[in-house]
Amino acid sequence: MQSDANPVEYAQKPAQEHAPLRTDVLIVGAGPVGLFAAFEAGVVGLSCQIVDALGRVGGQCVELYPDKPIYDIPAIPSCTARELVERLMQQCRPFDVPIHLDQRVMDVVQRDDGRWTVRTEQGMVFDAAAVMLAAGNGAFLPQRLMLPEAAALEERDVLYSVPRLADFAGKDVVVAGGGDSALDWALALRKVARRLTLVHRRSGFSATASSVESMKRAVAAGEMDFVVGMIGGLKAPGGTLQSIEIKQVEGVSERAADKLVVLYGLVADLGPIAGWGLDIRGGRIEVDTSNYESSRPGIFAVGDIANYPNKQKLILSGFHEASLALRKAYSYAYPEKKRVHVHSSYDTKLAERVQASATAAN
Ligand SMILES: Cc1cc2nc3c(=O)[nH]c(=O)nc-3n(C[C@H](O)[C@H](O)[C@H](O)COP(=O)(O)OP(=O)(O)OC[C@H]3O[C@@H](n4cnc5c(N)ncnc54)[C@H](O)[C@@H]3O)c2cc1C
Structure with a gap:
């Protein structure tokens, strides 16, 4: 979830205690x-x-x-x-x-x-x-990715939130979604990832106009990629994500991916x-x-x-x-x-x- 950017996140962090x-x-x-x-x-x-x-x-x-x-x-x-x-x-x-x-x-x-x-x-x-x-x-x-092969990769390579940016350093990262969370995290992750690709099913977004503008600027500057399409399959030989298939109007394309962050909303x-x-x-x-x-x-x-x-x-x-x-x-x-x-x-x-x-x- 969008964590560090949100001003309403000033409540206490969860306590780790177990006594009632x-x-x-x-x-x-x-x-x-x-x-x-x-x-x-x-x-x-x-x-x-x-x-x-x-x-x-x-x-x-x-x-x-x-x-x-x-x-x-x-x-x-x-x-x-x-x-x-x-x-x-x-x-x-x-x-x-x-x-x-x-x-x-x-x-x-x-x-x-x-x-x-x-x-x-x-x-x-x-x-x-x-x-x-x-x-x-x-x-x-979080709304989950409806692909049978996703379940086995969840919590390691297929994620529904970004707990620590450092875990994505130097990796090929794909972010899926078109709302505020997807765009904000794509923009943040592009700074640490080897390559960041944002995948959304259409060219319009449900995110705030300023986030959309920032994303378009980052794509134009070559800092990240944007692909219109749907995640159609995951390739994970040996149980480790290697690439994702993207269904596009012009056919299916494949993109290297170590981590897939799915931000389809809640x-x-x-x-x-x-x-x-x-x-x-x-x-x-x-x-x-x-x-x-x-x-x-x-x-x-x-x-x-x-x-x-x-x-x-x-x-x-x-x-x-x-x-x-x-x-x-x-x-x-x-x-x-x-x-x-x-x-x-x-x-x-x-x-x-x-x-x-x-x-x-x-
Ligand atoms: C787009 C939109 C516009 C709206 N505009 C208005 C408006 O103009 N005026 C108005 O009066 N109302 C408006 N509403 C409705 C208003 O937002 C809701 O009535 C209000 O949020 C209800 O508050 P709540 O605290 O009951 O529930 P919520 O805001 O839904 O909060 C419930 C919380 O409980 C947590 N929770 C649920 N289950 C568990 C569990 N098992 N364990 C721990 N936590 C749990 C959830 O994570 C959530 O944070 C709007 C709603 C929408 C979607």
């Missing part, structure tokens, strides 16, 4: 709704942790339309989707919420004491009084959450609209993943849902306490936190 992390609420998803839920958890008086399967925060806003303007966020007449995510990060900063990226939530088990043990595919374990699913359409996964997949025993219809979790709780008490669903009559997939709807869900979640974390409602404008502790956070940022 105890928290009042575990928020699954660092999209706009998950981030607002983290702020609201702090306001309500709950500790929380966030996990996201992606390597950066922002959900759909950052993955699908970062530079598009949004006009329907209350009191913000216009801002880009990326700016909205930056503002949400700023808003929850006073609560210093740990964000664990590259962590895909897999399974949940309710213990005898009513708390939840939640595990990620990467080995993190959480012990939470309540679970807030703000997982959008599910975890984003697909969302509800994945393991579908097996959590929740009432799921049409890929969405059915909730009670008085508190956005799912059919399993203690597990909440907010934002795009939630479903109820007349549900609108809007960011502002998700904010409202998170706010009500957290008030109910409080009763699981502190069953013995009655939550005292204070408007944020009268919350002196919140005012001190916001002030301290602003001072630290300056």
